[in-house]
Structures are given as structure tokens and as C-alpha cells.
Amino acid sequence: MNSSDDTKISKKKSYSKKPSKKERLAQELAEKAAQARVAAGGLHIRADGVSVSAAALAARQAALNAARGEISDATTKKPRSTRAQAGLSPTVVRIEASSPQGDRLAQCLWSAQVLLLDILKFDMAADKLVSRHLREHRELGARDRHIVAETIYTVLRQKRVLSHLAQSGGGTLERRLVLLAARSCTTETALQAAIAEDEWTWLSQVSSVDISALPVAVRSNMSDEWLAQLTAAYGEAALPLAEALNTSAPLDIRVNTIKSSREAVQVALQHAELESTPCALAPLGLRLNGKPALQKTDIFTSGAIEVQDEGSQLLTHLLGAKRGEMVADFCAGAGGKTLAIGAMMRNSGRLYAFDTAAHRLAKLKPRLARSGLSNVQAVAIDSETDVRVKRLYGKLDRVFIDAPCSGLGTLRRNPDLKWRHGVDSVARLSNIQTNILNSAAKLVKIGGTVVYATCSVLPTENQDVVKAFLAAHPNYALVDVNEALAVQNISLPEGAVTDGMLQLLPHLHHTDGFFAACLKRIA
Ligand SMILES: C[S@@+](CC[C@H](N)C(=O)[O-])C[C@H]1O[C@@H](n2cnc3c(N)ncnc32)[C@H](O)[C@@H]1O
CATH class of the missing domain: 3.40.50.150 (Vaccinia Virus protein VP39)
Structure with missing residues (x-):
């Protein structure tokens, strides 16, 4: 098997004539991944770096370690602003999944995994890091972006429970956290097609853990000190409050009465096939079903609405x-x-x-x-x-x-x-x-x-x-x-x-x- 066939590492990603720092790093990482693959016996490596054998799994690990190495080298050697400009997240190992229908998701999981390395440093706002990462990875489609972002946000929301579950399993912690979070961001069938068999077996095992039996502090997904603050203020209601704070917010809009009325906006939304319900408390509010992208709709650009909780x-x-x-x-x-x-x-x-x-x-x-x-x-x-x-x-x-x-x-x-x-x-x-x-x-x-x-x-x-x-x-x-x-x-x-x-x-x-x-x- 020829090396360019069996790994599909992307080599033609050239957005500018002169390779950027990011592209040079990508190239280096690709070479390291290829070396690791050869060391593993030239076995087939898939899109998320997941391999069909233990030897090739080790190759994926080596590629990820190389990615981590690149980041920590850059972290110690460069001032933050330069790093931010260079955009060092090395989403470079572009390989295929075991089952072709898992390819895209596998790529998303890899992308989320690499992004998580930056996110978990907690030295920059997550929304900024997610936006930057998605801006730098135009190869991801709208659905892919949604999965990457949702996976990251799920890790952040449920970090204590997921970290507890991630104590078992193999591979890096980031990989395990991403896999655990991805369960709620995609279907079981899609996930199974995108990850390795042993990973799927592990996920199935941890999915049977009774979360309600875990200590309150873990279930709250808050640090002990924040939970103590909530408990001091809300007593037994601290846990339901923490759980609600750890969910994803619905999408609410406010009707701008200078331009329209709530009734007219609701009708316009219906024409755009967007379902909404009048907010229970705010007289000018509408709550949308799901989270459609509104920014490019006429209703939004005309100024008739603003997004507001x-x-x-x-x-x-x-x-x-x-x-x-x-x-x-x-x-x-x-x-x-x-x-x-x-x-x-x-x-x-x-x-x-x-x-x-x-x-x-x-x-x-x-x-x-x-x-x-x-x-x-x-x-x-x-x-x-x-x-x-x-x-x-x-x-x-x-x-x-x-x-x-x-x-x-x-x-x-x-x-x-x-x-x-x-x-x-x-x-x-x-x-x-x-x-x-x-x-x-x-x-x-x-x-x-x-x-x-x-x-x-x-x-x-x-x-x-x-x-x-x-x-x-x-x-x-x-x-x-x-x-x-x-x-x-x-x-x-x-x-x-x-x-x-x-x-x-x-x-x-x-x-x-x-x-x-x-x-x-x-x-
Ligand atoms: C909760 S945010 C405001 C959000 C904003 N009202 C909105 O609805 O989008 C608090 C704001 O207070 C501003 N701020 C901080 N210290 C301030 C000060 N001493 N005087 C005035 N604004 C201040 C911050 O820059 C920040 O924009």
C-alpha cells in the first residue's frame, strides 16, 4: 500500500502561496503522523486518527501527542498575541473512518479534540476560541461546525461528570471527553461509525453508569467553591439550579416596536418556516423552536428583531x-x-x-x-x-x-x-x-x-x-x-x-x- 493512499493526510491545503506558520506546522505534524504510521507497520489510520488495530491506535496517539507537543512548544516559546495570530491548532491529520459514513463525524471529533486542548487552558473565553477555530477551519461545513461547537460546550457544561466517567478508557483525556460529550451531539449510529470499536465498547460501558448515584458535587458540574456559594444562597435548590445552568439556553428574540409588532414578526417567521412561541414573561419576546441562524434573514437585517434572553x-x-x-x-x-x-x-x-x-x-x-x-x-x-x-x-x-x-x-x-x-x-x-x-x-x-x-x-x-x-x-x-x-x-x-x-x-x-x-x- 502506498503511503499517500493509506493515510490521506491532506497535503494540498494551501490558502496562500507562501506557507503560513500554521501550514508549516500542519506539514510537520503530517510528517510525524506518517512516521508514526510507518512505525506502526503502515497500518490504516482513519479520519479521527482512529486505527483498526492496537498498533495503529498507538499511531493515532503518537499523532495526537505530536499535536500536543506542537502546542506546548509554542506555548512556552511565544507570547500569547503571536500565538493567537499564528492559529496553531493543528487539525491536520485528515484520515478516513473505518466506515465511510463516519468520515465527516470522525473529522469533527478530531477537530473538537484539538480545539479542546486550547479550551481547557481556560486562559481565553471559550466563545472566542471556538469562533477562531471555526474561522481557521473553513473545510468544516455548517453541520460539522455545529457538532464541533456543541461537543466543546457539552464538555464545558458537564466537565465534572464527564471527567469522572473519563477516568476509565484509553487514549488522551481530551479524546475521552470529546467522545463522551459527542453522545449528546449526534446519533448513536453516526458515532459508532466514526470511532474505533474499542472506543465504542468503552462508551457503551460508561453510558450505563448511574449518574444519579454520583455525589452531588460531581452531578452539579460546578467546582466545590461555586457549589458552596449556590448552596449558601439556595440550600437544596442549589442542585436543580446548577443543573439548569448547565443546560443550553433557548433562542429568544425581542421585537423592535420601532419597526414591527410581535404578531407581524411571528407571521414573518412562519413564512420563513421558523416556529416561535410568545414568551411567557416578556411582552415583546418570542422563543424560537431550535436555534436557527437568524443573522442573514430579512427579519433580522431589517432591524425588526434582536436576539435577547x-x-x-x-x-x-x-x-x-x-x-x-x-x-x-x-x-x-x-x-x-x-x-x-x-x-x-x-x-x-x-x-x-x-x-x-x-x-x-x-x-x-x-x-x-x-x-x-x-x-x-x-x-x-x-x-x-x-x-x-x-x-x-x-x-x-x-x-x-x-x-x-x-x-x-x-x-x-x-x-x-x-x-x-x-x-x-x-x-x-x-x-x-x-x-x-x-x-x-x-x-x-x-x-x-x-x-x-x-x-x-x-x-x-x-x-x-x-x-x-x-x-x-x-x-x-x-x-x-x-x-x-x-x-x-x-x-x-x-x-x-x-x-x-x-x-x-x-x-x-x-x-x-x-x-x-x-x-x-x-x-
Ligand atoms: C453586564 S455587562 C453589560 C451588558 C450590556 N448592558 C448588554 O445588555 O449587552 C457590564 C458592562 O459594564 C462595563 N463596566 C465595567 N466597569 C464599568 C464602570 N466603572 N462604568 C461603566 N461601565 C463599566 C463593562 O465594560 C461591561 O460592558
């Missing part, structure tokens, strides 16, 4: 902004809530979008253009006490504060956060939250409304910050969130309000975990 939509209703008012969205970021508030103001009055991160505010620009809003002024500030903020003290009708937080309530979308940050970050954040609330609250005139919100489920970032503020500022009073929403005919579900403050929880309310308190300046 139902809970996030509900928070902006709490502010109750009206036509012609002077309002600020403090901590506006990329403007998810700014757009909702601007539309509530019927595109009139003035809405300041403040944030310290100019690069985040820059993302608001195209969204504003699509939305048709012209009442928004984005201002990149130096700090919460920037002179441009101070100048407006006492002049505004309403301020929405979407404070920086642990983001624990958004784990359904950003499951890496719980591994990338420790609980020590919370103490630092609650100082920042207090400083921001102290300054931003000064923006409103007497009678004005302040909404303090986070996407956290921890009292230290939420109720504790608000209670301390009220204790130190007798000229502000808490307004019960039920009361604030009743004027808009929105009633909140059971368990969502405690001491007049809102805490949405995914296991109870099927939204991300959001907190909000409504304050009124009374003197």
Missing part, C-alpha cells in the same frame, strides 16, 4: 422609560438593553449609553443602525465618576445599571465562566458594583428611577449591594418590582420576587439568571 428583556421593562425622557443605560456594553430601552422611549428624548469599554460600545453602532433608533448617544467613559457623568448628576429621569458581575446567571451561554473564574472574583466585583451604583444613582433627579441589575444569582452581587446602598442613602427607596411592572400589565411568576426584588432563575423561570431592584430617589 427573555429575562434580559423583562429587566428593561422595569425601568419603565417613556417618550421624551432623559435616560442613561450605565454599563451599556454592546447595547443589548440600550436598544430595548430606546424603543420603549419611542425613539424620542435622549438615551445615554455609558460604558468604560469603548470596544464594547463600538458593537452598538451597527445594531443602532439596524434598529432605526436615533435617540441614543454612546459615551465611552473613564470611570463611573467620569466628568461627563458628573455633569449630568440630578438631571435624568431614569438610569439602568447593568453592573459587571460574575455572569453566573448566564452559564447556559458561557459555561466556561465557572471554570475560568474563582469565587474570589465576587468580592472584587461587589466593590465595583457598589461604586457604580453610588455614582450612577446620582444621575437621577428627585422622583427619578434607578434599576440596578446583574446577570448573577449570588446575593453578594445582588440583594447585599442594594441593601447596603439603601442603608447608606436614605434619599432612595425601594420600589417593589411587582408594583413597577403592574403598570405595564406584567405579572411576575411565583418565586421570582423576594423582599420586593426580582431574581429570575433558569430552573424556575426558564430564563437566564437575572437580578433587578428598582429604586426611587425620594429626596
